[in-house]
Amino acid sequence: xxxxxxxxxxxxxxxxxxxxxxxxxxxxxxxxxxxxxxxxxxxxxxxxxxxxxxxxxxxxxxxxxxxxxxxxxxxxxxxxxxxxxxxxxxxxxxxxxxxxxxxxxxxxxxxxxxxxxxxxxxxxxxxxxxxxxxxxxxxxxxxxxxxxxxxxxxxxxxxxxxxxxxxxxxxxxxxxxxxxxxxxxxxxxxxxxxxxxxxxxxxxxxxxxxxxxxxxxxxxxxxxxxxxxxxxxxxxxxxxxxxxxxxxxxxxxxxxxxxxxxxxxxxxxxxxxxxxxxxxxxxxxxxxxxxxxxxxxx
Amino acid sequence: xxxxxxxxxxxxxxxxxxxxxxxxxxxxxxxxxxxxxxxxxxxxxxxxxxxxxxxxxxxxxxxxxxxxxxxxxxxxxxxxxxxxxxxxxxxxxxxxxxxxxxxxxxxxxxxxxxxxxxxxxxxxxxxxxxxxxxxxxxxxxxxxxxxxxxxxxxxxxxxxxxxxxxxxxxxxxxxxxxxxxxxxxxxxxxxxxxxxxxxxxxxxxxxxxxxxxxxxxxxxxxxxxxxxxxxxxxxxxxxxxxxxxxxxxxxxxxxxxxxxxxxxxxxxxxxxxxxxxxxxxxxxxxxxxxxxxxxxxxxxxxxxxxxxxxxxxxxxxxxxxxxxxxxxxxxxxxxxxxxxxxxxxxxxxxxxxxxxxxxxxxxxxxxxxxxxxxxxxxxxxxxxxxx
Numbered sequence: 018x019x020x021x022x023x024x025x026x027x028x029x030x031x032x033x034x035x036x037x038x039x040x041x042x043x044x045x046x047x048x049x050x051x052x053x054x055x056x057x058x059x060x061x062x063x064x065x066x067x068x069x070x071x072x073x074x075x076x077x078x079x080x081x082x083x084x085x086x087x088x089x090x091x092x093x094x095x096x097x098x099x100x101x102x103x104x105x106x107x108x109x110x111x112x113x114x115x116x117x118x119x120x121x122x123x124x125x126x127x128x129x130x131x132x133x134x135x136x137x138x139x140x141x142x143x144x145x146x147x148x149x150x151x152x153x154x155x156x157x158x159x160x161x162x163x164x165x166x167x168x169x170x171x172x173x174x175x176x177x178x179x180x181x182x183x184x185x186x187x188x189x190x191x192x193x194x195x196x197x198x199x200x201x202x203x204x205x206x207x208x209x210x211x212x213x214x215x216x217x218x219x220x221x222x223x224x225x226x227x228x229x230x231x232x233x234x235x236x237x238x239x240x241x242x243x244x245x246x247x248x249x250x251x252x253x254x255x256x257x258x259x260x261x262x263x264x265x266x267x268x269x270x271x272x273x274x275x276x277x278x279x280x281x282x283x284x285x286x287x288x289x290x291x292x293x294x295x296x297x298x299x300x301x302x303x304x305x306x307x308x309x310x311x312x313x314x315x
Numbered sequence: 316x317x318x319x320x321x322x323x324x325x326x327x328x329x330x331x332x333x334x335x336x337x338x339x340x341x342x343x344x345x346x347x348x349x350x351x352x353x354x355x356x357x358x359x360x361x362x363x364x365x366x367x368x369x370x371x372x373x374x375x376x377x378x379x380x381x382x383x384x385x386x387x388x389x390x391x392x393x394x395x396x397x398x399x400x401x402x403x404x405x406x407x408x409x410x411x412x413x414x415x416x417x418x419x420x421x422x423x424x425x426x427x428x429x430x431x432x433x434x435x436x437x438x439x440x441x442x443x444x445x446x447x448x449x450x451x452x453x454x455x456x457x458x459x460x461x462x463x464x465x466x467x468x469x470x471x472x473x474x475x476x477x478x479x480x481x482x483x484x485x486x487x488x489x490x491x492x493x494x495x496x497x498x499x500x501x502x503x504x505x506x507x508x509x510x511x512x513x514x515x516x517x518x519x520x521x522x523x524x525x526x527x528x529x530x531x532x533x534x535x536x537x538x539x540x541x542x543x544x545x546x547x548x549x550x551x552x553x554x555x556x557x558x559x560x561x562x563x564x565x566x567x568x569x570x571x572x573x574x575x576x577x578x579x580x581x582x583x584x585x586x587x588x589x590x591x592x593x594x595x596x597x598x599x600x601x602x603x604x605x606x607x608x609x610x611x612x613x614x615x616x617x618x619x620x621x622x623x624x625x626x627x628x629x630x631x632x633x634x635x636x637x638x639x640x641x642x643x644x645x646x647x648x649x650x651x652x653x654x655x656x657x658x659x660x661x662x663x664x665x666x667x668x669x670x671x672x673x674x675x676x677x678x679x680x681x682x683x684x685x686x687x688x689x690x691x692x693x694x695x696x697x698x699x700x701x702x
Contacts, residue, residue, distance in 0.1 A: 243472075283480075292476050299457060
């Protein structure tokens, strides 16, 4: 029982990172109707920004994170302006492929920076652990969960109460109507990408503080946010958070139990378990758990 | 032989009236494969040049071209499902891997380290296609229920699950980092995978495989073109343009979506089986998302919903690595070694070229290389009225 609860707890911490990434995907999708496959590159770049300021220039952790968020947001806006703005109104698939192109280019540059060894960020809390009722959670995991909660709550408040948040929601509802009401739709696109870039930078920074640091193939982690948003439903913010946490938990629980109970699935099945879960959920609910069913007319 | 048909009268079969090769008097003429003299002549010249190519180019260049021709079969398959039927698939890498391994298992040595059945090529090649097509049918139910981006992400999940299977089934695939040998291309007692295999000709392996690739590509390209211009192709296009409308006019959505995936997977299986006879070693981790993206790039850069575009795109993308090396000779800050200095090495240059080409083509010329060709053709076709 303790093992199970521990797996769920660790999974929640890992899932919090996925939730941040998934939120980025969903915010971009809602505002601009683009699935951004550039998110992995944004995450890696965000992590590297933090690494550069903290490990290379010797800044403290939190200011580096703050700068990384700003730079990540700026990078997101640049991508949107250069690669996606000229294509507004084109088929969604074309836009998705453009983001793949952006991702490929950015990751080559990031890999050039990373080189052969891993770029690990030293976490200020060290290896300190908290224990309660036989369950252990490291300082880093607690911080990840706390940062995610703060981010999600402030985003929710922003979308609910801020004027710009309302404008983003109007854009998401109907771009042309929003434009007719005086919303600067282009600026809202940029804002959505900036938010997603900032979220990716937070996720990347915390991944860089993990045991592996950032390596050439760390970007794969960001793709796990894709099952998360599909499970939650492409256009649902709370779905993204719940999906992200679910993916993290399923991954951890599989990692703990699969070797003993389902050994025929092979070593490291936990890494692909989110994708298997996604297929299962979609067979039952084609629009995810919280997604709105698309209504179409001819 | 019979009387010349009167223009404007009832359809007279696939041939236009004598002396007026561009006049269309029936749907069959309009849909004909080579329905203008220009197409007939250019195809003839292309085929002749193609078969002379082994004598014209050096072996290393031929190898690149051979890989391009085999990749073109896979690109045509992806174009059938993504271009013609409009079902976005990022899962092509999995199907290519499945085809490659099916061929290797069915055609592999019976007494080797890994499982092999030792069958000849006329068994392993169709087997690769059929097993992969069956796998495509398994993905089908998801494709029937899902649309657009949901489908794209699900097929992306299939790549990751497939990668896991390829890694773990090491008694079939050889395991990561090791892989297994691809079978020899040996048909009617002629082994094209060994130099001097063609009787009477002192050709190298690369020259022979190029000819094999050209023959297979012609067969599969003509077949795909015929599928595309038949009722099946029209049903695909109807589903792509508006699936609800297609269902209303009586297109069986589920059936045709399944058919599109099965056909595309069949082509991918054949492509995987043949492509790796050139590469020789099939390594399980090579069937990753990057391979899927490469095939998508072939389709997009070549031209969506065109067979000739798929071939151009496949040749172009396959040759990109070679082009990066050639560019590196002229650009000062690119080094040709993996670890060497310089601003970028050739692999990084290739990666950046990929990305920029995809972005550039989609923004500037969404119809791809085929679209450029159409513009050039129309300019000269209408000359001197080409405004």
